[in-house]
Amino acid sequence: MRLQSAIARNRFVDSLFAILGLLAMLVGLVTLLALFLGLALDGWSRLTWRFFTSYPSRFPVEAGILSAWVGTTTVMFVTALTAVPIGVGAAVYLEEYAPKNWLTDLIEINIANLAGVPSIVYGLLALGLLVYQLHLGQSILTAGLTLALLILPIVVTSAREAIRSVPNSIREAAHALGATKWQTVKDHVLPYATGGILTGLIIALSRAIGESAPLITIGALSFIAFLPHPPWQPEFPYLSFQWLLDPFTVMPIQMFNWVSRPQEEFHTNAAAAGLALLGMTLAMNGLAIFIRARFRKQIKW
Amino acid sequence: MLPSSPQVEKARVKDLNFYYGSVHILKNISLTIGEKQVTAVIGPSGCGKTTYLRCFNRMHDLYPGNRYEGEVILHPDYVNILSPTVDPIEIRMRISMVFQKPNPFPKSIFENVAYGLRVRGWTDRAVLDEKVEQALRRAVLWEEVKDRLTHPALTLSGGQQQRLCIARALATEPEILLFDEPTSALDPTATARIEELILDLKTQVTIIIVTHNMQQAARVSDFTAFLYLGELVEFNKTDKMFTAPSNRLTEDYITGRFG
Amino acid sequence: MKPSPDGSGGCSRGAHSSRVARERAIEWALLFAALTSVAVTVGIAGVLVYESLPFFRHVSLAEFLTDPQWTPLFSEAHYGILPLVAGTLVTTAVALLMALPVGTITAIYLSECATLVVRETVKPLLELLTAVPTVVFGYFALLFVTPFLQLIWADLPGFNMLSAGLVIGVMIIPYVSSLSEDAMRAVPMDIREGSYAMGATRMQTALRVVVPSALSGIAAAYALGISRAIGETMVVAIAAGMQPTLTWNPLEPAETITAYIVQVSLGDLPHGSIGYQSIFAAGLTLLLMTLLFNVAGYLLRKGFWKAY
Numbered sequence: 001m002r003l004q005s006a007i008a009r010n011r012f013v014d015s016l017f018a019i020l021g022l023l024a025m026l027v028g029l030v031t032l033l034a035l036f037l038g039l040a041l042d043g044w045s046r047l048t049w050r051f052f053t054s055y056p057s058r059f060p061v062e063a064g065i066l067s068a069w070v071g072t073t074t075v076m077f078v079t080a081l082t083a084v085p086i087g088v089g090a091a092v093y094l095e096e097y098a099p100k101n102w103l104t105d106l107i108e109i110n111i112a113n114l115a116g117v118p119s120i121v122y123g124l125l126a127l128g129l130l131v132y133q134l135h136l137g138q139s140i141l142t143a144g145l146t147l148a149l150l151i152l153p154i155v156v157t158s159a160r161e162a163i164r165s166v167p168n169s170i171r172e173a174a175h176a177l178g179a180t181k182w183q184t185v186k187d188h189v190l191p192y193a194t195g196g197i198l199t200g201l202i203i204a205l206s207r208a209i210g211e212s213a214p215l216i217t218i219g220a221l222s223f224i225a226f227l228p229h230p231p232w233q234p235e236f237p238y239l240s241f242q243w244l245l246d247p248f249t250v251m252p253i254q255m256f257n258w259v260s261r262p263q264e265e266f267h268t269n270a271a272a273a274g275l276a277l278l279g280m281t282l283a284m285n286g287l288a289i290f291i292r293a294r295f296r297k298q299i300k301w
Numbered sequence: 302m303l304p305s306s307p308q309v310e311k312a313r314v315k316d317l318n319f320y321y322g323s324v325h326i327l328k329n330i331s332l333t334i335g336e337k338q339v340t341a342v343i344g345p346s347g348c349g350k351t352t353y354l355r356c357f358n359r360m361h362d363l364y365p366g367n368r369y370e371g372e373v374i375l376h377p378d379y380v381n382i383l384s385p386t387v388d389p390i391e392i393r394m395r396i397s398m399v400f401q402k403p404n405p406f407p408k409s410i411f412e413n414v415a416y417g418l419r420v421r422g423w424t425d426r427a428v429l430d431e432k433v434e435q436a437l438r439r440a441v442l443w444e445e446v447k448d449r450l451t452h453p454a455l456t457l458s459g460g461q462q463q464r465l466c467i468a469r470a471l472a473t474e475p476e477i478l479l480f481d482e483p484t485s486a487l488d489p490t491a492t493a494r495i496e497e498l499i500l501d502l503k504t505q506v507t508i509i510i511v512t513h514n515m516q517q518a519a520r521v522s523d524f525t526a527f528l529y530l531g532e533l534v535e536f537n538k539t540d541k542m543f544t545a546p547s548n549r550l551t552e553d554y555i556t557g558r559f560g
Numbered sequence: 561m562k563p564s565p566d567g568s569g570g571c572s573r574g575a576h577s578s579r580v581a582r583e584r585a586i587e588w589a590l591l592f593a594a595l596t597s598v599a600v601t602v603g604i605a606g607v608l609v610y611e612s613l614p615f616f617r618h619v620s621l622a623e624f625l626t627d628p629q630w631t632p633l634f635s636e637a638h639y640g641i642l643p644l645v646a647g648t649l650v651t652t653a654v655a656l657l658m659a660l661p662v663g664t665i666t667a668i669y670l671s672e673c674a675t676l677v678v679r680e681t682v683k684p685l686l687e688l689l690t691a692v693p694t695v696v697f698g699y700f701a702l703l704f705v706t707p708f709l710q711l712i713w714a715d716l717p718g719f720n721m722l723s724a725g726l727v728i729g730v731m732i733i734p735y736v737s738s739l740s741e742d743a744m745r746a747v748p749m750d751i752r753e754g755s756y757a758m759g760a761t762r763m764q765t766a767l768r769v770v771v772p773s774a775l776s777g778i779a780a781a782y783a784l785g786i787s788r789a790i791g792e793t794m795v796v797a798i799a800a801g802m803q804p805t806l807t808w809n810p811l812e813p814a815e816t817i818t819a820y821i822v823q824v825s826l827g828d829l830p831h832g833s834i835g836y837q838s839i840f841a842a843g844l845t846l847l848l849m850t851l852l853f854n855v856a857g858y859l860l861r862k863g864f865w866k867a868y
Contacts, residue, residue, distance in 0.1 A: 010761045017763040021669025024662045028686050031730045035696065038704050089593030097587050098594070099365065109858075110597040116784065116854040117847070118791025120818050121604060123825075124843045128607035132831055149600050156597070169404040173466070175363060177417040177473065178394040180579060182586045187416070192407060210693025213793035213818065217825045217839075252695040252794075259699045259798055267703060274696045281691050299407045388576055 039278065043271025051272060055225040056254065060265035065273055067224040068254035071140070072209060072280075074228060074243065075250055078144020079151070079208055080201070086148070087155030088190075088197060094156070095163045096185055115153035122150045123217025131218055138219030140228060141244040146214050151204040158200020162193040195295020199288045206284035210277065212252035223257075224249045251277045307335025307524060310376050311477060311507045312357075317383075318370035319352060319361070326352050329371075330533045332526055334477070336376070339499060339508045341522035341539065343515055345560035349531040350511045354479050357382060357509065358396045359389035375476075394421065397470035398479040402486050403462035405454035405469070410446050413454045413465055417473040432472055439505070440468035441498055460491025467498065471506075478502065480510040484517065496521050515555060519543050527551050608847060611840035615639075618834065624841070630804040630820070632838040639838070641845055643806040647721065647814035648849070651796055654725025654810050655732060655789040660782060662729075663736030667778075670737070671744040672766040686734045694731070698798030701727040706799065719801030719813035727799070728792050736785045743777020744770050776860045783857030787850045793818035817846045 054064025090107075098104040126146040136142045166189050174184040190197075212220075228246035232238055251273060258270035312334040319327035327349050334340050342350045352361075359382065361367040373382040375395070382392050397417075405413050414433045415423075423429055433450075437443040442464040446457070454465055463483060470478060480499070484492040499508060499521050512518050518525050519539060526536045527548075535548045546552045554560050616624070619639040627640025666686075670679050705723040710716045747770050755765040771778065793816075801813030802823045815823070821839045829836050 007759075010764065014761040014763045018669070018673060021665055021673060024665040024669065025682050025686075027658075027662050028666070028689055028730060028733045029682070031700075032685065032688060032692075034704065035692065035700050038700060039696070042703075086593045086596050089590050090596065093587075093590035093594040097590060107594050107597055110601045112858060113851075113854060114597060114600060116787050116850060116857070117604065118787075118793070118818065118850055120791070120793045120821055121608075121843055121847055124611075124821070124840060125600070125604045125607050127825075128611050128840065129603055152597065152600070167404075169400065169402065170406060172360065172363070173400065173404045173406065173469075174416070176358060176360065176393060176398040176400075177420055177469065178390055179416075179420050180390055180583055182583055183420060187419075188406060206691060210691075210695070212693070212695050213797075213822060216822050219825065219829075252693050255695045255699065256794065256798065259695070259702065267699075270699055274693075274699055277693055278696060281693065285691055388580075390579070391576065 036278075039271045039274045042268055043273070043275050046268050046272035047275060051269075052276075056223055056257075057225075060258075060263065060269050063258075063266075063269055065251060065254055065276060067227060068249050068251045068273070069276070070227050071220075071224070071248040072250045074140050075143045075147065075215075075248060076205055076209060078141060078244070079147040080205060082145055082148035083151055083155050083204065084201065087152055087201075088159050090152075090156050091159035091163055091197075092185055092190070095160050096181065096189065111153050111156055115157075118213075119150055119211055120213040120217060122146055123214030125149070126214065126218045137245055138221075138247055139245045140248045142218050143215050143220065143248055143250070146218060147208040147211060150211065150214060151208050154204040154207065155201055158203070159193070159197045162196025162200065163189055165196060166192045192299055195292060195299070198295075199292040202284050202288040202291070206281050206288070209250075209281055209284070210252055212250070212256055215250055215253060216256075219247075220249050220253050221247055251280070307333055307338055309336040310334070311336040311338075312376065312382075313374045314371070315374065316371040317353070317356065317373060319349075319356060320368040320370070322366045326531050327356070328531045330528075332533060332536045334507060334509060335524060336507055337503060337505070338523040339503045339510060339521055341518035341525045342509065342511045342528060343513070343518050343525060343554075344528035344534075345554065346513065347530075348528045350513075350528050351481055353528065354398075354481055354509060354511045357477065357479055358393050358398055359383075360398070362389045394473065395475060396477045396479060397473060397475035398481065399463070399466050399470050399483050401482040403459060403466050405457075405462050405465050407453065407455055409451045410454050410457070410465060411450040414468050414472050417469060421473065433468075436468040436472035439471050439502065440464045441494070441501075442468055458491075460487050460494060463487060463491070463495060464498070467495075471502075475506060477507045477509065480508065480512075482511055482513060485513065492517075515543075527554065529554070604847070608840055608844040611837060612844050614832075615834070615837035615841040618837075619841075628806045630815075633824075633835050637834070641817075641842065643804040644815060644817045644820055644842060645845070646806055646808060647796075647800070647804070648790055648816040648818070648846075650808060650810050650814065651721045651725040651728060651792075651800060651816055652786065652789040654722060655728035655792075656782075656786065658726050658729025659732045659736050659785055659789070663733045663781070663785070664740055664778065666733065666737040667740035667744060667781075668766050668771065671741045672770060673762050683738075686737060689731065689734045692731075694792065694794040695798070697727050697731055698724075698795045701795055701799035713811060716811055717801075717813055719799065719803075721796075721800050721810040721812065721814050724796045724798075724800040725810060728789050728795050731792070731795070732785045732788050735788055736781050739781030739784060740774070740778045743774040743781065746777065747773045776863060780857045780860035783853045783860060787853040787857065790853070791818065791846065791850050793822060797822045817842045 051064045052069065053066050054062060055066055057063040094104065094107065123146065126142055130136045130142045130145060131138055170188055171184055174188050179187065224247065228243040228248065229240060231240055231243055233240040255270050255273040255277060258266040258273065310333050314330055314332050317327055317330040330353065342353060344350050355361055356369060357373065369383040371383065375382055380387060406416065411433055414436050415429050418429055418432055434443060437446065442461065445461065454462065457465060484495050496517065499510065502508065510522065522539045525539045525542045527534045529550060535542065535546060535551045542551065543555060546555060623639055624641055627638050628642050629638035629640055630643045631638045670682065701723045705727055706716065706718060706720065709723060751769060751773060752765055755769045796816045797819040800816065800819065802815050802819055803813055804815040804820065807814055820842055824835055824839050
């Protein structure tokens with residue numbers, strides 16, 4: 001008899017816990033929903049073609065995110081161009097070349113540690129080192145480098161995982177045919193790991209897109225009514241790098257600027273910018289998932 | 302002088318010892334590999350046969366903690382395969398390997414066979430076409446794949462994949478071909494085809510084959526080495542080894558008393 | 561020798577040494593890329609210390625740690641970091657009060673009780689939380705959470721630490737739940753089976769057997785969450801206000817270390833001024849605080865205090 005009441009009590013507590021668990025999961029999901037709905041309800045009306053092609057302005061209705069999304073695009077370009085060789089190179093070294101010694105441990109500890117450093121500290125690093133010591137100024141170049149360093153741990157970790165998923169039997173087959181270590185990496189490991197590396201890179205970039213704190217620190221302006229110089233010029237050599245040193249703004253900073261103003265109409269702009277930003281982020285995540293699925297279909301270990 | 306050694310030598314193994322860290326895995330192995338003959342290596346699990354085979358193409362160099370002692374002299378130029386001054390890449394360009402589980406690259410059939418050639422610097426498409434066809438013919442795979450050379454290698458059956466790996470190894474015209482239990486992952490039909498292939502190939506290239514299947518060794522090889530716990534117990538002509546072994550241990554293993 | 565395009569059989573002395581040289585050069589280049597991580601750490605430490613030194617020559621450590629006022633840009637300047645630290649600690653505490661229970665229960669539920677379908681749907685949705693930019697969370701805190709809370713506390717100021725803290729808490733739920741869940745899934749099945757075989761329910765097994773076994777992993781998840789909350793910038797910059805008043809009441813506005821750095825960066829920052837140096841001193845303090853929890857999390861993850 002006592003046993004049966006104990007069982008019943010346990011069952012009751014069990015179902016109570018199940019309800020608790022459900023509620024806990026709902027906290028995050030409801031917040032997500034409220035967030036999307038809030039942004040949409042507030043900002044949807046402002047999402048017009050004009051919004052995407054206008055500069056910021058004192059008048060909320062006329063203000064737009066042209067300089068912001070162009071800035072985001074150019075900064076991301078520099079970020080990707082920097083993060084890929086360094087991140088993938090580091091991953092290749094750690095997975096294919098690094099011997100088990102103190103130096104390798106040091107590198108791995110550093111990467112793990114850097115993943116936990118607050119993003120604003122990267123801004124301070126860039127301010128002291130890149131802006132002032134190296135005189136790169138408060139520019140697109142500085143912004144791109146800062147974000148590249150910020151996302152480096154993510155790129156390295158996901159690239160390592162992708163490289164690790166290539167079976168060892170493939171490496172042995174390549175070596176047995178007389179390939180050198182680098183030939184094995186270049187002809188086999190990297191091509192087969194490309195899907196995973198690309199996925200990790202896109203996810204890392206989708207994080208970088210939303211970063212504002214480090215860029216505020218290095219001096220992103222939020223009232224930019226001009227675009228950076230174009231990357232071409234009429235005289236030889238036709239390629240211009242002037243744009244790298246131009247001042248800049250990015251989408252999250254524009255949103256921050258608008259949400260900090262007391263006027264409600266600017267909050268509408270902020271919501272619209274937030275929707276655009278979320279759209280970009282979700283699109284990139286979707287792209288990453290798509291790429292991962294495509295590559296998984298092509299190469300089935 | 303060992304009993305019934307091969308007539309023409311391709312490689313001579315002299316006091317081969319192998320260590321993994323401080324563990325002594327291969328102990329004082331000495332024998333001769335005959336030119337254009339099949340030498341089988343048999344023995345129970347863990348006796349060191351695969352470790353022994355992988356010494357020939359310096360595969361152990363890929364992993365830390367390994368150490369060779371002794372010599373493996375290659376004819377006709379008397380190069381010591383195990384010498385630290387000899388580049389393992391150069392050895393692997395002369396000695397090819399086929400692995401236990403077929404491991405074709407996730408590329409096309411053509412690219413699989415061509416890879417070894419590309420590593421050696423061949424780029425001319427006409428030359429590659431010719432050499433790839435030749436290798437696939439030698440591996441008795443050409444007729445089955447000639448119309449789908451650009452298809453992924455992974456669409457082939459297990460037996461075909463292994464013959465592809467053999468073609469890949471043959472494309473570079475090696476002096477010695479190493480087989481590491483090549484049929485243990487295949488069904489009997491595929492196994493029979495590969496054994497036929499080996500008998501065919503031995504007229505063109507020297508072969509060393511590791512197998513845990515004694516009957517296979519009896520079927521395909523000219524000479525057999527019996528390894529036990531890292532030591533060479535007996536090395537003899539195959540028909541002698543299987544009908545009148547000189548060593549009690551060999552006899553016990555062959556008659557199935559252990560292993 | 562075997563024929564090959566350059567006629568050397570790929571084995572000539574010349575081919576050999578150029579190949580070796582090329583391989584070595586490539587290895588060095590890759591090592592260089594890997595060493596960037598070490599360089600970044602050194603750079604961060606170096607810059608923070610280098611730029612804070614002049615600050616600490618001007619301000620004594622005692623004043624820095626004990627003065628209850630932080631007004632470096634005023635004519636009558638005070639340089640006590642306490643208000644900023646208090647702001648950081650209070651918002652972090654509020655965040656943890658939200659994230660730790662919710663995250664842990666979510667993790668227990670997903671790991672021990674949920675079906676595969678539920679797990680496969682909920683996990684990606686929670687991951688979505690980590691994809692949302694922090695400015696958006698800041699917007700949400702200021703314009704939705706605060707008005708909502710004002711329905712409960714009518715005199716809640718527009719800027720307060722409670723909204724910011726709650727939103728940060730929701731933000732870090734996925735970090736806490738995902739790592740805790742990994743730790744719990746790593747507990748071997750036979751430990752659970754021993755408990756089930758004695759007639760225990762799912763929840764009893766989860767709470768009395770699995771969680772204690774996974775404790776070091778869960779603690780590592782907590783450490784990561786704490787570090788993340790301490791380092792959060794935009795939510796507090798938008799929703800908690802930028803007044804560095806020393807208060808422990810979450811219903812009031814305050815400024816965190818991170819928000820102060822943003823505030824100063826938005827203004828005019830002449831290189832070498834005391835304002836410029838103060839953000840590096842603040843940043844150094846922030847780094848040391850997060851480092852403490854990062855190291856704790858690392859050690860816990862490496863199993864220094866494993867239960868089994």
